[in-house]
Each structure stands twice: as C-alpha cells, then as structure tokens.
Amino acid sequence: MTCRISAKACGIGQKYIEADCLLSDQELKRLKEHKYSAVDNSWLDELCMKRWWEFVITLCPMWIAPNLITWIGLVINLITVLVLSSFSYSATESAPSWAYLQAALGLFFYQTLDAIDGKQARRTGSSSPLGELFDHGCDSMTQVFVTLNICYAMSLGTVPYGVLIVSVISVVMFYCAHWSTYCTGQLRFSKFDVTEAQMSVISVLLFTAIFGNGVWETPIAFGYTLKYFVVGSSFLVSLYQIHGYVHVIFSGGVGKNGSTIAGTSVLFPLFPLLMVVIPFIMIYNKTESTVFDDHITLFSLCFGAVGAKATNRLVIAHMSKSELRLWDWIYVGPLALMLNQYYDFVFDEYVLLWIATIYCYTSLFIYCTVVCRQFCDFLNIYIFVLGPRKSKSN
Amino acid sequence: MVTTRSRSKNNRAADKDRSKERYAYRPRSTFEESDALVGFKTIDHYLQYDCLLTREELHRLDEHVYSAVDTSWLDELCMKKFWEAVVLYYPLWVAPNLLTLIGLIVNLTTVLVLSFYCPTATETAPAWAYFLAAFGLFVYQTLDATDGKQARRIGASSPLGELFDHGCDSASQVFVTLNVCYALQLGSVRCGVFIACLISVSLFYTAHWSTYCTGQLRFARFDVTEAQWSIISMLLCTSLFGPKLWSVGIFGYALKHLLLACVGLGTIYQALGYLSVIFTDGVGKNGSTVAGTSVLFPACPLLAVIVPYCMIYSKSASGVYDDLIVIFVLQFGAVAAKATNRLIVAHMSRSELSLWDWIYMGPIALMINQYYDIKINEPTLLKYTTVYVYASLLVYCLFITRQICDHMGIYCFKVTAPRAGSSK
Numbered sequence: 001m002t003c004r005i006s007a008k009a010c011g012i013g014q015k016y017i018e019a020d021c022l023l024s025d026q027e028l029k030r031l032k033e034h035k036y037s038a039v040d041n042s043w044l045d046e047l048c049m050k051r052w053w054e055f056v057i058t059l060c061p062m063w064i065a066p067n068l069i070t071w072i073g074l075v076i077n078l079i080t081v082l083v084l085s086s087f088s089y090s091a092t093e094s095a096p097s098w099a100y101l102q103a104a105l106g107l108f109f110y111q112t113l114d115a116i117d118g119k120q121a122r123r124t125g126s127s128s129p130l131g132e133l134f135d136h137g138c139d140s141m142t143q144v145f146v147t148l149n150i151c152y153a154m155s156l157g158t159v160p161y162g163v164l165i166v167s168v169i170s171v172v173m174f175y176c177a178h179w180s181t182y183c184t185g186q187l188r189f190s191k192f193d194v195t196e197a198q199m200s201v202i203s204v205l206l207f208t209a210i211f212g213n214g215v216w217e218t219p220i221a222f223g224y225t226l227k228y229f230v231v232g233s234s235f236l237v238s239l240y241q242i243h244g245y246v247h248v249i250f251s252g253g254v255g256k257n258g259s260t261i262a263g264t265s266v267l268f269p270l271f272p273l274l275m276v277v278i279p280f281i282m283i284y285n286k287t288e289s290t291v292f293d294d295h296i297t298l299f300s301l302c303f304g305a306v307g308a309k310a311t312n313r314l315v316i317a318h319m320s321k322s323e324l325r326l327w328d329w330i331y332v333g334p335l336a337l338m339l340n341q342y343y344d345f346v347f348d349e350y351v352l353l354w355i356a357t358i359y360c361y362t363s364l365f366i367y368c369t370v371v372c373r374q375f376c377d378f379l380n381i382y383i384f385v386l387g388p389r390k391s392k393s394n
Numbered sequence: 395m396v397t398t399r400s401r402s403k404n405n406r407a408a409d410k411d412r413s414k415e416r417y418a419y420r421p422r423s424t425f426e427e428s429d430a431l432v433g434f435k436t437i438d439h440y441l442q443y444d445c446l447l448t449r450e451e452l453h454r455l456d457e458h459v460y461s462a463v464d465t466s467w468l469d470e471l472c473m474k475k476f477w478e479a480v481v482l483y484y485p486l487w488v489a490p491n492l493l494t495l496i497g498l499i500v501n502l503t504t505v506l507v508l509s510f511y512c513p514t515a516t517e518t519a520p521a522w523a524y525f526l527a528a529f530g531l532f533v534y535q536t537l538d539a540t541d542g543k544q545a546r547r548i549g550a551s552s553p554l555g556e557l558f559d560h561g562c563d564s565a566s567q568v569f570v571t572l573n574v575c576y577a578l579q580l581g582s583v584r585c586g587v588f589i590a591c592l593i594s595v596s597l598f599y600t601a602h603w604s605t606y607c608t609g610q611l612r613f614a615r616f617d618v619t620e621a622q623w624s625i626i627s628m629l630l631c632t633s634l635f636g637p638k639l640w641s642v643g644i645f646g647y648a649l650k651h652l653l654l655a656c657v658g659l660g661t662i663y664q665a666l667g668y669l670s671v672i673f674t675d676g677v678g679k680n681g682s683t684v685a686g687t688s689v690l691f692p693a694c695p696l697l698a699v700i701v702p703y704c705m706i707y708s709k710s711a712s713g714v715y716d717d718l719i720v721i722f723v724l725q726f727g728a729v730a731a732k733a734t735n736r737l738i739v740a741h742m743s744r745s746e747l748s749l750w751d752w753i754y755m756g757p758i759a760l761m762i763n764q765y766y767d768i769k770i771n772e773p774t775l776l777k778y779t780t781v782y783v784y785a786s787l788l789v790y791c792l793f794i795t796r797q798i799c800d801h802m803g804i805y806c807f808k809v810t811a812p813r814a815g816s817s818k
Binding site for chain 2: 282326327341
C-alpha cells in the first residue's frame with residue numbers, strides 16, 4: 001500500500017513537471033540555435049564601467065564557470081538583503097549604518113559579477129544559450145531583492161502602498177524589457193538603464209548609511225519630504241522607460257505582420273503580467289487587517305517569486321521562439337490568498353502568507369532546476385563546471 | 395450513431411502503421427492568414443486565440459473518421475428501425491446540419507415555454523406545457539439521431555457534421571436538465587437544480603473526455619437514448635398527474651428524492667466507467683490521448699468550469715441565485731458547453747487543450763463582485779454576464795464553423811456541389 005501510494009505520488013509529480021517545466025524537443029533545438037543579441041547605449045557603461053569590468057575579469061581564474069559567477073552574485077545579494085530585512089522587517093524601522101553599507105557593497109558585487117560572467121564565458125570559450133538563460137533567470141530573482149533594499153533605506157513602509165507600488169513598478173519594468181526583447185529578438189539598453197539604476201540604488205544605500213535613514217524625512221517643498229521627491233522622480237523615469245518599451249513592442253515586431261519572433265501576438269505577453277500583478281494588488285487592497293503591512297517583506301518576496309517565474313517563462317519563450325502559456329501553477333499561491341479573503345478569512349492570513357510564499361519559491365526553484373537540468377542534458381554540458389560531459393555523446 | 399464494422403486484416407496492418415504517426419504529441423503551431431479574420435488587429439488576436447484552428451489542426455480534422463461503439467439497449471430494440479423509417483421521409487435537399495439545428499431550436503423553444511411558467515423551478519405549469527416539452531425532446535432526439543443517416547444517404551458526411559452534432563448536444567444539455575428540474579420542482583430542494591445541472595454537464599464532458607483518450611465514442615447499454623426516454627416519460631407523467639406526483643411519500647421519502655438517489659447512483663456508475671476508460675485505454679504514446687497529451691489534463695478545464703460556479707453559488711448571502719436559478723444554470727451551461735466544444739474539437743483535430751478561455755470572464759466577474767462585497771447589483775450583473783457568455787459561445791461556434799466550411803469548400807446548411815473557387 002505504501003509503495004503504491006508512493007508510486008502514485010511520483011506519477012503526479014512527474015505529470016506536474018511535464019506540464020509546468022519541461023520544454024519540447026523543438027523548443028530545445030531552437031534554444032540551442034539562439035544567439036545573444038544586444039544593443040548597449042548605457043551612459044555609465046561607456047564612461048567607466050566597461051574598463052572596470054575588463055580589469056576585474058583578469059583577476060578571475062580560468063577554471064571558474066561563468067554560471068558559478070552569476071550564482072555567487074545572486075547569493076551575495078540575497079544574504080545582504082536578508083541581513084537588512086532582519087533589522088527593518090516591515091520597512092519602517094531603522095537599521096545600523098553598517099547594514100546599509102553591506103547592502104550597498106553586496107549590490108555592487110552582484111552588479112560586477114553579473115556583468116563579468118559573459119566576459120568570462122567568452123574568455124573561456126564556454127558561451128552558450130544556457131549562460132544567457134541563467135543570467136536572466138538570476139536577474140529576475142534579484143529584482144525583488146534590489147527593490148527591498150530601496151524600501152528599507154527609505155522606510156517606504158510608512159507610506160500607504162509604498163512598498164507594493166515600488167515592487168510592482170520594478171517587476172513591470174523588468175518584464176517589459178524582456179517583452180520587447182521577445183518582440184524584436186534584441187535586448188536593448190538605453191542611456192539610463194540597469195547599470196545607472198543599480199548605481200542609483202547603491203548611492204541611496206550609501207547616503208542612508210552615512211546620514212541615517214531619517215534623512216529621507218527632510219522636508220523639501222510643498223509639505224513633501226525628500227523621500228517623495230526621489231520616489232516621484234523614479235516613477236517619472238519609469239513611465240518614460242515603459243513608454244519606450246511599449247513603443248518598441250507595438251512597432252518593432254520582427255515576425256510576420258509585426259508579430260513576435262515566435263510568430264505569436266505581440267499583445268499576449270500582457271496577460272501573464274496582469275496575472276502576476278492584479279491578484280497581489282487585489283489581495284493587498286482587500287485585507288481588513290494590517291498583516292500585509294506588518295509583513296510586507298514576506299508579501300513582496302511572494303510577489304517577487306511569481307513575477308520572476310512569469311519573466312523566466314517569457315525569457316525562455318524568446319530564446320526558444322515558442323509561444324507563451326497563460327496558466328502557471330505558481331498562481332495557486334496568490335489564488336489561495338484571494339480565496340481565503342473571498343471566504344472571509346477562514347485561515348489566519350499570516351500563516352497562509354507563509355505557506356503561499358514557501359509554495360511559490362518551491363515552484364520557482366523546481367522550475368529553474370528542471371529547465372537547467374534538461375537543457376544541460378541536451379547540450380551535454382554542466383552548469384557550474386567547465387568542459388563537456390565525458391560519458392555522453394551528442 | 396453507427397456500429398463500427400470489423401476491419402479486414404490488410405487494413406488492420408496499415409492502421410497500425412498509421413497509429414504510430416497519428417498519436418504523436420502535436421503542440422499548437424502558429425497561425426497563417428485566414429479570411430475568417432475581420433481585419434481589426436485586436437479582434438483578430440482574440441479570434442485567433444479563442445476561436446480559430448491552425449492549419450495543421452484543420453488538416454488533421456480533415457483526416458478524422460467517425461468511430462463509435464453502440465450497445466445501447468433501446469437503440470437495438472426498436473429505435474434504429476424507427477429512425478431508419480423516419481429518414482426516408484426527408485427530402486434529399488435537406489442538409490444534415492439543418493436537421494440538427496432545427497432539433498436544437500425545438501428543444502430550446504419548449505424549454506423556454508416551461509421556463510416562462512416555472513422561473514424558479516418551484517411553480518406548477520399547465521399540463522400542455524409539460525407535454526410540449528416531452529414532445530420537443532422527442533423531436534430533438536429523433537432529429538439528432540437521423541442527421542447522420544441523412545448525411546450518409548446523400549453522401550454529405552464530413553467531420554463538420556459530427557462536430558456540429560456534438561456542439562448542439564453540448565448546448566442542449568442544460569435545456570434537457572432544466573426540463574427535469576421543472577417537472578420535479580427541484581427548486582424546492584436546496585441546491586437541487588444546480589446539482590442536477592452539474593451532474594449532467596460533468597457526465598457529458600467525461601464522455602467526450604474518454605473519447606479524446608480512446609478516439610472512439612462509446613455508448614453503454616443504458617446511455618443517451620435511455621436517459622432521454624426516461625426524461626420524456628417523466629414529463630409525460632407530470633403532464634398527466636401534475637408535478638405533485640413527485641412529492642408523494644414512499645418509505646418516508648418523497649418520490650423525487652428517490653428518483654434523484656437512483657440517478658445519482660447511475661451517474662456514479664457511469665462516471666466510474668468513463669474514468670476507468672480514461673486511465674487505461676489511452677491510444678497515444680505511453681497511454682496518452684489522441685493528441686499525445688496527458689489524459690489527466692482535460693480535468694482542468696472541467697474544474698475551471700465547475701469550481702467557480704460552486705463557489706459563486708455557495709458564497710452568495712442572499713437568495714438571488716435561487717430566485718434566478720434559471721439564468722444562473724443557463725450561464726453555467728453555456729460556459730460548460732464551450733469547454734466541451736473545445737474538448738470535442740481537440741479530439742477531432744488531435745490537438746492539445748488550452749486551459750484559458752475568455753468565456754471564464756463571466757464567472758470571474760461574478761466572483762470579483764462577491765470578493766469586493768457586492769458592489770454591483772447581483773441580478774443585474776448576472777444578466778449581463780449571461781449575455782456575455784452566450785455571445786462568446788455564439789461567436790466561437792460561428793467562427794469555427796465558418797473556418798471549417800471555408801477550409802473544406804462546403805456550406806453548413808446547404809447540400810450543393812463544392813464551393814466554386816475553393817481548394818483544400
């Protein structure tokens with residue numbers, strides 16, 4: 001009986017993985033044929049960062065795999081955010097100066113490692129579509145970490161909807177960038193883009209470390225504080241950026257009749273994005289207690305995980321030239337929270353938030369693991385080790 | 395409904411070779427130009443996603459051959475002889491799809507008459523209304539059974555005919571169930587009407603789900619015909635003795651409760667049979683469906699139809715959905731009909747199902763309204779969403795039928811030579 005139940009459970013798990021995670025053979029072939037294509041007009045990159053990165057790359061040993069570099073950057077970023085969140089859990093408290101400083105350093109390290117992994121790949125002759133996929137995957141996960149850094153530094157938890165709005169804008173921006181890539185086949189960086197944004201965040205963190213996070217409460221004009229001024233400016237820049245992406249999406253489609261590189265509608269990627277954003281806004285809006293304000297970090301992490309998986313699917317659809325699917329089993333997390341509210345809070349919201357967050361990260365982790373493993377099997381390589389596999393043949 | 399003739403040995407070997415090719419997994423491919431599109435970009439995208447088939451799917455639909463096993467008891471006993479006699483009276487110029495559509499309209503009309511007298515399924519209608527419904531169901535059954543014979547008689551058999559037939563069946567499911575609810579006055583039983591519709595829809599969907607897995611439509615000894623005759627008998631009894639008949643007490647229970655219990659048991663038995671077929675008889679690779687997809691996935695669209703309506707019905711604090719039970723179950727029937735139609739199309743074109751359908755915006759709107767504590771008046775929203783879901787169903791049926799007719803170079807309701815200027 002136990003064996004039968006176990007076999008049944010394995011069967012269900014296998015079916016879940018097939019439905020949710022696996023690529024078809026055709027998609028794998030197209031993924032293998034993918035070539036990285038990007039246009040980089042970034043101002044800071046041209047000014048000084050490329051020289052810095054080219055200098056750093058010479059310090060890296062030749063035996064380090066590029067994906068390992070990306071992974072280490074992600075882990076550093078995660079650790080520094082966790083340290084800061086332990087002091088500033090609801091984004092309203094002050095943290096010690098050194099916590100902000102180490103978060104700034106962590107973000108700088110992450111940025112550097114994220115930038116040099118591609119150079120290391122070319123240096124060691126191990127460039128592959130998996131590297132780009134892994135890079136974008138790690139980027140999608142760190143979105144929420146970088147955003148939380150900002151929220152902690154500025155104590156945005158004191159502003160109604162502050163953390164949620166910043167998180168939503170961050171996820172939307174990142175998703176739209178890859179959405180435009182899905183349409184044009186080319187990743188585009190403008191003059192003020194990822195690097196500039198990251199340096200801005202680092203500056204904010206350093207500023208907070210030096211002057212304390214009370215500095216953001218300084219009145220500027222018309223009764224608004226410095227915090228609102230900075231957030232408002234960021235919002236305007238984001239709108240400008242999103243407008244640029246939308247323009248590219250509508251006019252730059254390289255497929256038939258202006259469709260995407262997969263030949264699908266340029267509008268369809270909007271719906272997974274709405275499926276990520278709308279439930280969380282509804283959940284936050286509907287709640288009658290302050291549980292989501294008190295635990296805004298947990299709520300943001302849950303939102304970040306769902307956003308990351310949607311973005312990952314978009315990246316894979318772009319690289320494998322395949323169509324997107326609307327449904328994803330990770331949506332069960334936010335749907336469970338909505339259901340609980342629909343039925344007038346049958347379960348304790350805090351406990352359910354924990355369960356949903358754990359479920360979402362488990363789903364995201366399984367997805368990333370299975371996709372990477374499948375692709376490594378197909379390309380006959382390892383993720384974190386250089387050189388082809390020895391036992392197999394293509 | 396025909397019995398499959400046994401195949402010769404030579405054909406059997408060829409069939410085996412084709413089987414391996416037939417049941418490989420076939421993901422949806424990209425769309426090509428189609429004159430079914432109307433020219434506006436947004437509308438075209440909606441139609442492509444929601445209503446149209448891809449070129450490969452159309453080709454596989456071309457290759458579809460009707461396959462059924464019919465061991466129905468009443469069919470063998472007398473109905474086939476009756477239907478074969480009836481078909482002789484049809485003029486040769488009548489298109490089979492026209493017969494199917496007329497049957498559906500007759501069924502719809504008779505249900506609407508009863509609905510007029512029994513809006514909450516608790517009232518008593520005149521005797522002639524029940525008789526009219528019984529007669530309408532009989533006419534529908536006859537037309538539904540003879541359309542295939544007419545098609546073969548005039549040499550106009552095509553996959554479109556089967557698709558149209560099943561499509562009308564799915565739309566009429568809720569009408570037939572409402573007939574039963576009116577006769578038994580199930581509105582006075584808590585959740586009675588909704589549960590009856592739920593069972594009816596699930597059973598119909600599961601039958602086609604097993605067809606999607608095996609490639610063959612199977613009728614048991616007690617099946618559609620017997621069920622329809624049971625309903626006709628029930629309506630006639632109600633017509634003669636009045637609906638109070640079903641409230642007569644036997645062993646402390648009303649007759650209607652005993653009937654419901656018997657139907658429940660029969661349904662469970664039938665459903666278990668279908669599920670057994672689904673789990674063991676998949677003809678694709680590794681026991682998968684005719685499209686090479688998982689045999690379990692069709693459960694998801696079914697749940698996507700059923701679960702929202704169960705939630706809406708159970709969540710409602712007022713009695714609005716009991717007072718407007720007819721509109722509520724009509725809306726439920728439309729959403730279920732579209733899900734079933736998608737399953738049928740997936741079976742005939744050997745393609746995978748998609749989980750999302752824009753018709754779900756109807757129940758989702760009702761749920762969101764409840765989620766935000768009834769900001770919009772519920773009866774009003776129920777009516778608007780019912781109009782929306784029927785519009786969605788109608789658009790889907792119209793466009794897919796038109797696309798298939800264009801592709802095959804035929805007309806839907808005419809028996810003529812193939813359309814001039816068209817090519818496959």
